[in-house]
Amino acid sequence: MNxxxxxxxxxxxxxxxVMLFLMAAGLTLVFGIMNLVNLAHGSLYMVGAYLAxxxxxxxxxxxxxxxxxxxxxxxxxxxxxxxxxxxxxxxxHLDQVLATFGLILFxxxxxxxxxxxxxxxxxLPTWLSxxxxxxxxxxxPVYRALVILVGLxxxxxxxxxxxxxxxxxxxxxxxxxxxxxxxxxxxxxxLYTVVFGSGAALAGLAGLMAGPIYAVQPGMGEQILxxxxxxxxxxxxxSIRGALVGAVxxxxxxxxxxxxxxxxxxxxxxxxxxDTAGPAIASMLIYLLMAxxxxxxPQGLFPVTGAER
Amino acid sequence: MTSRARPLVLGLGLVxxxxxxxxxxxxxxxxxxxxxxxxxxxxIAALSLDLILGYGGMVSFGHAAYLGIGAYxxxxxxxxxxxxxxxxxxxAIAASMAVALVIxxxxxxxxxxxxxxxxxxxxxxxxYLGISIEEYGGDDGMRLAVRSQFPGPLDLQNGTVFYYVxxxxxxxxxxxxHRLIAARFGMVIRAARSNEARTRAIGFSPYRYKLMAFTLAxxxxxxxxxxxxxxxEYLTPEFMHWTRSGEIMFMVILGGMGTLxxxxxxxxxxxLLENLLSGWTAHWQIIFGPLLILVVLYAKRGxxxxxxxxxxxxx
Numbered sequence: 001m002n003x004x005x006x007x008x009x010x011x012x013x014x015x016x017x018v019m020l021f022l023m024a025a026g027l028t029l030v031f032g033i034m035n036l037v038n039l040a041h042g043s044l045y046m047v048g049a050y051l052a053x054x055x056x057x058x059x060x061x062x063x064x065x066x067x068x069x070x071x072x073x074x075x076x077x078x079x080x081x082x083x084x085x086x087x088x089x090x091x092x093h094l095d096q097v098l099a100t101f102g103l104i105l106f107x108x109x110x111x112x113x114x115x116x117x118x119x120x121x122x123x124l125p126t127w128l129s130x131x132x133x134x135x136x137x138x139x140x141p142v143y144r145a146l147v148i149l150v151g152l153x154x155x156x157x158x159x160x161x162x163x164x165x166x167x168x169x170x171x172x173x174x175x176x177x178x179x180x181x182x183x184x185x186x187x188x189x190x191l192y193t194v195v196f197g198s199g200a201a202l203a204g205l206a207g208l209m210a211g212p213i214y215a216v217q218p219g220m221g222e223q224i225l226x227x228x229x230x231x232x233x234x235x236x237x238x239s240i241r242g243a244l245v246g247a248v249x250x251x252x253x254x255x256x257x258x259x260x261x262x263x264x265x266x267x268x269x270x271x272x273x274x275d276t277a278g279p280a281i282a283s284m285l286i287y288l289l290m291a292x293x294x295x296x297x298p299q300g301l302f303p304v305t306g307a308e309r
Numbered sequence: 310m311t312s313r314a315r316p317l318v319l320g321l322g323l324v325x326x327x328x329x330x331x332x333x334x335x336x337x338x339x340x341x342x343x344x345x346x347x348x349x350x351x352x353i354a355a356l357s358l359d360l361i362l363g364y365g366g367m368v369s370f371g372h373a374a375y376l377g378i379g380a381y382x383x384x385x386x387x388x389x390x391x392x393x394x395x396x397x398x399x400x401a402i403a404a405s406m407a408v409a410l411v412i413x414x415x416x417x418x419x420x421x422x423x424x425x426x427x428x429x430x431x432x433x434x435x436x437y438l439g440i441s442i443e444e445y446g447g448d449d450g451m452r453l454a455v456r457s458q459f460p461g462p463l464d465l466q467n468g469t470v471f472y473y474v475x476x477x478x479x480x481x482x483x484x485x486x487h488r489l490i491a492a493r494f495g496m497v498i499r500a501a502r503s504n505e506a507r508t509r510a511i512g513f514s515p516y517r518y519k520l521m522a523f524t525l526a527x528x529x530x531x532x533x534x535x536x537x538x539x540x541x542e543y544l545t546p547e548f549m550h551w552t553r554s555g556e557i558m559f560m561v562i563l564g565g566m567g568t569l570x571x572x573x574x575x576x577x578x579x580x581l582l583e584n585l586l587s588g589w590t591a592h593w594q595i596i597f598g599p600l601l602i603l604v605v606l607y608a609k610r611g612x613x614x615x616x617x618x619x620x621x622x623x624x
Contacts, residue, residue, distance in 0.1 A: 037422050087606060093422055094368045098562060099605045101555045106598030113592055226433045226551065229426040237422060280441040287434035291415050294427065298419045 004138055009259040010252065011134075015144045017251025018151025022206035023228040024235070024243035025158060026199025032175040032238030032304065033195055036085065037093050039100040041228070042221025043107035044080075044200045048073040048207030049216045050111060053120050062125045069208045070201060077200020081193055089192070108218045119215035128212075147209050154205070155244055162240060171195060175238055175304065227254070230290045236300030245301060250286050257282040319570065326476055330469045342472055343540075348580045349475045350536045353482055355560040355572035357529035362558070363567035364490060365522050366502030370425050371412070371432030372557050375405040375527045377439065377549030379534020384544045385445060387453055394457030394465070401535035402528045408435075409527020413520045432554055439546030450545025453538055465539055475536055479573070482529060486569055489525075498522050559601055565611025574612045 027041045051072040055065035084103060088096050123129075124143055131139040162168035170191055173181045182188040207221070214220065231250045235242025262278030269277065293301065326345070333342040354376055361367040379401035386397045416427040440448050456465040465471045489495050500508045501515035508515050538544045547553070556579065564575025582600075586593035 031422065037425060084602065091605075093425060094362075094562075095605050095609070097368065097370060097425055098555070098559060099602045101559070102598040102601030102605070104598070105552075105594040105601065109592050109595040109598065113595065222551065226430055230430050233423060233426050233430070276442065276444065280438055283437035283441050284434045287430055290427070290430060294415055294419065294423075298423070 006260075007138060008140065009256055011140055011148065012144065012259075013252035013255035014248065015148050015151075015251070016255050017248040018148055018155075019206045019210060020224070020228055020231050020251050021155060021244050021247035022151060022202045022209075023224060024231045024247050025155075025240055026202040027228055028232050028235070028238055028240065028243045029171065029175075029195055030199050031232075033171060033178060034089050034192055035178075036089055037096045037100070038085070039097060039222075039225065040080065040103035040107065041199070041203055042223075042225030043104055044073055044077055044203040044221070045207035045210070045224060046107065046111060046216075046218070046221035047076050048204030049211045049220065050115060050120070050207075051204070052208035052211050053122050053216050054115075056122060062128070066208055070204055073204020073207070074197050074201040077204070078193060078197045080200070081196040085196070086192075104222065107221075112218045115218075117218055119217040120211075121215065122212045124212050143212060147213075150205075150209065154202070158240060167194070227286065230286050232300075233290055234293050234300055236302040236304060238304040239300070239302040242300055242302030249289070253289055254282075254286050257285040261285070322570075323480075327473075330472050334469075339468065342468060344580070344584060346468075346472045346475050347537075347540055348576050349479050349573075350533055350540055351557070351560060351580060352573040352576035353475075353479055353533040353536070354530050354557050355564070355576050356479075356482055356486060356569065357526040357533065358557050359561045359566055359568075359572045360486060360489075360529075361519075361522050361526045362561055363571070364495065364502065365498045365519060367417070367519060367523065368425050369416075369428045369523070369526075370551070370554050370558065371428035371430075372526075372530055373549050373551070373553035374412070374432040374435050375409060375530035376534040376537060376553065376557075377435060377544075377546070378405040378408050379531035379536075380538035380544045380548050381439065381445065381534075382531070383457060383535045383538050384451055384453055387455060387457075388445060388451060392455050392458045394459040394463075397457045398532060398535050401531045405531025405534065406524055406528040409524045409531075410520070413523035413527070417516060417519050417523060429551060429554070432549060433551055436546050436549040436551070439549060446545070448546065450543055450547070452543045453541075456539045456542070457535070471539065475540075478532065478536070483569055483573075490569070494518065494521070559604075562609070563604055563611055565613030568611075568613045571611050571613035578612055 023041065023045060026044075027038065030036055030038055030041070048069055052065050052069035055068045055072075056062055059065055059068070080103070084099070088099055091099075128143045128146065130142050132142045132145055134140050134145070160168075162171060170181065170186055173186075174188070174191060174195075178188060181191075206224075210216075210220075210224075227250060231243060231246040233246075234249065235244075235246030258279075261282045262274055265278050265281075266274035297303070326349070329345045330342050333339060354372065357375075358369065358372045361369055382401040382404045383397045386392075386400060391397070412428065412431045416424050416431070419427060439445075445451055456471070459465065463470060463474065465474065490499075497508065497513050497515070497518045500513070501519060505515050534548065537548070560575035560579045561572050562575070563578050564573065565571030583593065583597070586596055590596075
């Protein structure tokens with residue numbers, strides 16, 4: 001294997017990690033502040049992907065479609081919060097898991113009715129479909145590079161909002177003690193809706209960027225959702241920093257494992273054995289990593305201190 | 310109604326279950342014998358989940374894993390030409406027990422939402438493992454050419470015999486679970502659910518008891534998996550799909566968690582409803598999803614709460 005291939009796969013890992021982070025940030029905030037386990041977060045990702053694909057077909061403009069899809073997933077997120085999730089905040093985790101599981105069934109079926117069960121594919125506009133030379137001799141797809149860039153910018157913005165603004169202060173306060181925040185006269189209901197809406201928009205952003213890379217189909221949200229759970233468990237629930245670190249680790253480990261485990265194993269095992277064991281172990285790698293992290297730090301790498309669980 | 314009515318209702322239910330094959334044969338409706346057999350297999354799985362969820366307070370979102378392990382144990386032995394049922398089912402129980410022990414040992418160290426996510430993630434790992442092993446069918450799964458073979462009159466190829474075997478196992482597990490819950494072990498498990506700190510203070514180690522319960526539930530569900538693969542005569546990684554875990558959990562809630570009869574009722578209600586709705590529209594899940602939300606929000610006591618004398622939990 002050559003150095004270019006390793007570099008390319010590392011960037012792919014980063015790109016996947018960035019997507020995971022966009023999902024994980026919303027999920028971890030919603031959990032940290034509202035104490036809500038939202039399995040339906042993946043559905044918002046799916047909604048984002050479907051809206052972007054459809055708007056792109058209608059309007060013919062890729063950028064316009066992105067903006068519309070982002071707004072669309074924000075609206076869907078707020079409606080879901082107002083209609084279904086509001087009643088769940090005071091319930092125990094079991095109720096939340098089951099009710100949001102019900103939401104997933106509903107969304108997957110709704111999407112299947114509206115768009116059908118077969119996968120959709122988006123074509124990229126020409127200015128995004130080429131390659132860019134990162135270093136002399138190293139070419140990388142423009143679109144994937146853009147995804148990385150957008151993800152990093154969003155992570156930076158999120159950091160500024162959370163640490164430098166009044167809203168961010170309320171979010172951090174809510175995460176450590178929401179009863180006290182309410183007692184100090186903050187409109188907690190509104191805060192909840194804002195946080196959930198932003199989380200939904202971030203999931204939608206991840207989904208609409210995923211469209212041109214992965215297949216857009218019903219159930220796509222849950223596949224990534226469970227990997228996002230791994231991210232959050234590794235990073236520590238409620239911590240945005242943990243989400244970022246966890247996402248990059250999981251993205252890298254998963255991508256590099258899938259790319260290089262088989263060739264690496266074939267140097268020590270026989271070819272057929274490596275052919276069988278390589279993909280099997282690669283698909284289990286992030287879960288084994290999670291188990292290893294938990295064995296040493298049951299609260300994740302960046303535990304949120306002082307929070308009620 | 311009085312609590313004296315309860316044994317009567319349960320007895321009637323048992324008679325009804327036992328009467329399904331002859332009545333089905335009389336009416337020439339083998340489909341319903343099949344359906345009820347499937348229901349009872351899922352009832353075993355739901356009962357095993359209820360032991361840790363309802364009584365132990367452990368919200369495991371990965372119970373389908375053991376269904377899959379049990380099924381794969383039978384399928385893999387059959388694939389290599391070993392059709393001996395005793396061997397197959399022993400391996401199913403032993404393997405699911407071992408997997409539950411490992412998953413439990415890691416996840417019971419955590420609690421609350423971590424526990425939910427970790428059990429879910431491990432099950433997903435096994436699901437992907439099933440997909441990636443081409444030798445055993447990968448994504449497509451494999452057919453079980455011959456059902457598990459037992460000596461003597463226990464011929465599972467005969468649908469009626471198989472039906473009564475499943476019924477007997479369900480009853481056996483109900484009795485065992487009943488004894489277990491009432492025993493010291495069950496007391497500690499229930500105590501740990503209601504107050505872990507106090508349980509520790511009076512000298513029990515909740516971790517060990519919880520892990521034991523988790524492992525036991527995994528073993529029970531593994532046997533359900535062995536039955537399920539014999540029932541469907543094929544197996545795929547879908548047995549371990551995370552939605553399957555959610556469905557088993559829904560059965561427990563629907564029937565009434567923390568009760569023994571509840572999961573059985575829940576399995577009935579769930580699968581009959583699924584059968585009814587899917588016969589009516591291919592998009593049955595669009596009704597099923599909101600229904601699940603409504604049950605969670607407004608009918609947490611489940612169907613068992615509607616039975617005479619079936620009121621409170623731990624009943």
